[in-house]
Amino acid sequence: MIARQSQLFIPTLREAPADADAVSHKLLVRGGYIRQVSAGLWTFMPIGWRVQRKIEQIIREEMNAIGGQEMLMPVLTPPELWEATGRLEIPEIFRLKDRTGREFILPLTHEETVTFHAREIQSYRELPQLWYHFQTKDRDEPRPRGGLLRVREFVMKDGYSFDRDEDGVRTSFEANREAYKRIFARCALETYDVQAESGIMGGKFSIDFLAPSGSGENTLVRCENGDYAGDLEIAQAVPPPAVLPDGLTAPEKVETPGVTTIEGLAEFLGIDQSATSKAMPVVKPDGALVLALVRGDDRLSETKLYDALPGPSRPATDDEIRVAFGAGGGSLGPVGFEGEVVADEALRDGQYVAGANRDGWHLRGVQAGRDFEPRFADLREPREGDRCPECGGALIFRTAIEVGHIFNFGSFYSKPLEATFLDEDGQEKALLGGSYGIGPGRVMAAIVEQHNDENGIVWPASIAPYGVHVLALHGGAEEVLTKADAVASTLSDAGYEVLLDDRDERPGEKFADADLVGSPLRVIVGKKTLEDGAVDVRRRDGSAEGRVAIEDVLKWVTDA
């Protein structure tokens, strides 16, 4: 089958929509791949859907290859399942009612539903299981953005494994991890699998797949030598050494009138910011006030603080600070504070300037372990200039898109939903689960972010909507169109997906549209070369360009 462009709907645009920012957003819209219906709601136009289906097919093949069984679970979900796991209160859940007033939710993902089905697993003899589906997810995102990067409704491939023990879980998890690597490799997507935070998934352990990109919501921290990679939120990194003045035998009060910022403090005392400490009082859910302490030139990572406490906390109010410290923000410090102090590892050794818990005063020479007893934890957010924790090499920071996330969630869902099995020893045990998600739409956006030039998308062959784009520069000449048709037929018969631009348009427009659509291979049939019985051919990425005899086109395409 030849796809004749004169009959297809590929609404390309000369200009990008004014409100587009991300490259993938601009190019997918300009290329006629997607259209916005409302904030975070997108239609995949015909060629966009072709691309999505190709990505899905690659995922499907790799999931099947590790024993995945495709199924389909409904979107509309009874809230009872989510009530049981305690996830019903998540604000991103869309809720609705039927005509009788019965409530339903649109699930963010399908752990509850799949675990509901896993209750039919009776025996260890049935384990392990790996199930997956491609299904619509709806999320009441507070802020959709960046075209396909963050949307309110999207199709996700979510897979779920069930195992009898930790060994099995590890095996399933690693099988999926390797499958994901193969999937992204086949999509020509550069990704890094990094340890991630589990968030609301209740998981014990999770891995993010981050694709470096011009726009994205994550920051990938990667060692120049390839020894380490992590998401900025939880990445470990070695800060540059602090520039410390000479030590003191005991803390020494120094008056610092009106100084309430680290910059101001360092300047006032004539020291480096790294020689100061920054105190952030937070309140835990139980009401306890904890002082988090990082080096003055560092930023506190909220994710790491969450892990260290552990649990959610909020910044203390001015009143709470006044009561606990007897001083206001800007003059706070660990010395003399009665509550718990959690200090960043960077403060383990050396003496730092800290707030004196008296407005307008600080302490010089404050030393952990001597002047106060903190609990140490990694609290700092990595920054440019840090070194790799493995090899000491330079760290590279890049914005990235999270294209996949895999979790080991243990019995988080199976316990409340009572999904158990009878083990070999006759004991009833909770199933151990993992979940594995990929958003094909995000993958599409990430591929475009990584494969484009100033003229449009440069699709990898594996997911291009059409592998070969034949341009008929006929200018109304019937014989050129006939030849182009014959070339397209030859390729099509050989198994290639061919898009034939048989429209009555000028050459410039056809070239521009072909660049936007981005098929990896292009064959140009025009009067100019036809006189010599030849056509021009070129790869979209510019790596090859030339002229071949018309009977050699199939050979060129096959070799390219």
Next chain:
RNA sequence: CGGGGCGUAGCGCAGCCUGGUUAGCGCGUCCGGCUGGGGGCCGGGAGGUCGUGAGUUCGAAUCUCACCGCCCCGACCA
């Protein structure tokens, strides 16, 4: 939810500050013609509740208020 920006023809924009006949431009689109290897040219045409509502005014795209929508930053976030 906080901060900022925008809303005028299918797309991209001007006009608004300083209110005044039929609201403009480019592209696209339709008809005719010339063209035909990187968005070509000539001629003719169609297409707009100026986001919505209220108000000020003799008169509102333009000034005021409210609301809605969209984008960006933050909060948030499998």
